Each structure stands twice: as C-alpha cells, then as structure tokens.
Amino acid sequence: MDIKFCSKCGATTNWRLPTGDSRHRFVCDTCNFIHYQNPNIVAGCIVYQEDSVLLCKRAIEPRLGFWTLPAGFMENGETTRQAAERETFEETGAKITSDQLFAITNTPQVNHVNIFYLAKLKNNNFHPTDESSEVKLFKKNDIPFEEIAFHTVKAVLENFFRDLKAEKFGMHQIDF
Ligand SMILES: [Zn+2]
Structure with a gap:
C-alpha cells in the first residue's frame, strides 16, 4: 500500500x-x-460441537454473503487468543471456551497471517450480528464448500474435518 x-x-x-x-x-x-x-494478523476460532462447526454468513465486505469461520484483525494490546475469542463473540454472539492452537495460515501474496484456535460453545446461544447475517452449526456434509469466503478458511476446515475423523487434533501450518 x-x-x-x-x-x-x-x-x-x-x-x-x-x-x-x-x-x-x-x-x-x-x-x-x-x-x-508488516503483515496483518487475523485471529479466529473453529467452534465445534460434536461433528458440527459454527460458521457465519458475512454481512460485510469483502465476500459479503459467503460463509466463513469467525475471525478478524487482531488489535494492539491483545493476545492472539484474546483476539480470536473477541472476534468470535462479535461475529456470532457465542460465549466460548478456546482450546488448543489448531492452524496458522500464511498468505504472503496479500501479507496476511491467520491464526485459528479450536473452541467449544459454553451454551447454545449464538445469533446473527452486525457482521453476520446468519450463524449456524454445520455438519461436514452440509457445509457449502463452494460458498466459503476465503481459500484459507476452506483449507483450515478440510484439516479440521480430517483430524476430527482421525480423533486427533494436530497443529497445522498451511502456506499459500
Ligand atoms: Zn515526517
């Protein structure tokens, strides 16, 4: 820029x-x-319940109308985990407990680093927000993979469901 x-x-x-x-x-x-x-850091959560993942339909540009994991730009003065939890609440209204770091994606073409934590819902309260027109739990087969907003998120979801099936969550670095 x-x-x-x-x-x-x-x-x-x-x-x-x-x-x-x-x-x-x-x-x-x-x-x-x-x-x-310097690169921008985006932090978010893979909020899951049994074999379903919480996705948000974007109510804002870029990629308005496409589905994504809750995530957003880290602010000064917070940790990556705090940023991930804050963004998840802002975009889904969900109260969560974050767990292990699951994935780091690097997109040097656009100077972005994405960091995703696994997280569990504290209760079943989540809802549309200013940033999300819909918030919904999806089983793998119901995920609209053709309507996922970002290729980074698509790759993170693929890794998540592979690990879920293997019943062992790893830590993934995904470079584009
Ligand atoms: Zn000057």
Missing part, C-alpha cells in the same frame, strides 16, 4: 532504501520517519 504522506509530520514521503536497510520503505526526509509495513 502506498503511503504518500508522512504519518508523523504530513510531508510527502519518498520510496527509497533507508540507510542500513535491505528493503525499500516509504521514508519521510523531513522528519526522518520510516513507515514500516
């Missing part, structure tokens, strides 16, 4: 190699601020 103006002083930036660096950055030559850009 281009950063045209310095976020510190508002002067026009230059795209150049800072002294001692190995990559080009947007640099402010007025106040010397270097605008580092």
Whole structure:
C-alpha cells in the first residue's frame, strides 16, 4: 500500500532504501520517519460441537454473503487468543471456551497471517450480528464448500474435518 504522506509530520514521503536497510520503505526526509509495513494478523476460532462447526454468513465486505469461520484483525494490546475469542463473540454472539492452537495460515501474496484456535460453545446461544447475517452449526456434509469466503478458511476446515475423523487434533501450518 502506498503511503504518500508522512504519518508523523504530513510531508510527502519518498520510496527509497533507508540507510542500513535491505528493503525499500516509504521514508519521510523531513522528519526522518520510516513507515514500516508488516503483515496483518487475523485471529479466529473453529467452534465445534460434536461433528458440527459454527460458521457465519458475512454481512460485510469483502465476500459479503459467503460463509466463513469467525475471525478478524487482531488489535494492539491483545493476545492472539484474546483476539480470536473477541472476534468470535462479535461475529456470532457465542460465549466460548478456546482450546488448543489448531492452524496458522500464511498468505504472503496479500501479507496476511491467520491464526485459528479450536473452541467449544459454553451454551447454545449464538445469533446473527452486525457482521453476520446468519450463524449456524454445520455438519461436514452440509457445509457449502463452494460458498466459503476465503481459500484459507476452506483449507483450515478440510484439516479440521480430517483430524476430527482421525480423533486427533494436530497443529497445522498451511502456506499459500
Ligand atoms: Zn515526517
């Protein structure tokens, strides 16, 4: 993403190699601020009950109307687990107990890292939210795999159901 103006002083930036660096950055030559850009971390949960998984139908762009696991961008000042639990509650209204880390996906093409925890429902209260037009438990055969919002989520679900069948949950790194 281009950063045209310095976020510190508002002067026009230059795209150049800072002294001692190995990559080009947007640099402010007025106040010397270097605008580092790093991957975004998305954290979420695979909330499951017996052989069903909780999915949300997206009520917001991108991929409005497609199904996904509850997940969203991590905020400053929280851990990945806190982010996953917060996003799950915001998108599904579900109170959950998070469990082991299940998957990390890397999509360097778009500078995204996704982190998913396994989680269990504390009760059966979940509902549509501002971010999800529907929230529903799906058995594997009922999942609309052609209507899954992101290829990362599709891959995580495939790994989840493979491990569920084997009755042993692993930790997966999935790179695209
Ligand atoms: Zn500046």
